[in-house]
Amino acid sequence: MIEFLSKNDAAAIARIHKENLPGILSIYPVSVLKEFYELQLSNASKNFALGFFENRKLQGFVFGTYRVDEIFNDYIKSAFYYFLFQTFVSFLKNPKLLVYYLKAFFSKKRSSFCPVQLVYIAVDQNSKKKGIGQQLLDAFENELSRNNINYFELEVEQNNPALRFYRKNNFETILEINNWMEEKFLLGKEL
Ligand SMILES: CC(C)(COP(=O)(O)OP(=O)(O)OC[C@H]1O[C@@H](n2cnc3c(N)ncnc32)[C@H](O)[C@@H]1OP(=O)(O)O)[C@@H](O)C(=O)NCCC(=O)NCCS
Helix, strand or coil, X not given: CEEECCHHHHHHHHHHHHHHCCXXXXXXXXXXXXXXXXXXXXXXXXXXXEEEEECCEEEEEEEEECCCCXXXXXXXXXXXXXXXXHHHHHHHHCCHHHHHHHHHHHHCCCCCCCCCEEEEEEEXXXXXXXXXXXXXXXXXXXXXXXXXXXXXXXXXXXXXXXXXXXXXXXXXXXXXXXXXXXXXXXXXXXX
């Protein structure tokens, strides 16, 4: 069953995120991710998330925003010293974090054309390939359509197997980001 998620679901979202998504946030402890989602889901005018529940347990989620340019800054501003401390600790444990920050820094020049973005979608390891991701994406698109949005974008690593999932769902490549720092696609979809 698909439901809107609230900040009370942040811990469950954070766990699925940490275990399943590539990218910078997964390097941080679950507590940072939980705070990130608590903040994002407190602002319903900018962001929303939908979750798939089975036996009242969250099995997957999709998180989207109407203001992709603001979500990370909002979080860092709200918890600056905590985030700085966690970045330092995470960096000691995993120096790869520095590479991610360099990537983020260099990719700043390329901003998305569209503020509406599917930021994260993930399904728990044991529940993958059962159609849950598809149901989440369909529900996400319905929610955008209900709000009169007819186009959105997302970013995906070129080597992410999820790319096939997006291709199957008729996403088109808007931009190929191909340099020594990163290999990603910006994909877009008309609704
Ligand atoms: C991408 C993801 C959300 C898909 O969820 P899912 O529940 O496994 O997907 P579904 O079962 O709904 O699959 C829908 C269709 O996409 C295809 N598909 C899904 N994941 C795929 C993969 N990794 N490789 C190839 N095809 C895939 C399925 O085969 C299915 O096609 P079919 O209907 O013809 O069989 C899931 O694999 C995931 O959590 N990935 C890790 C997180 C991630 O990288 N997210 C994207 C970040 S940009």
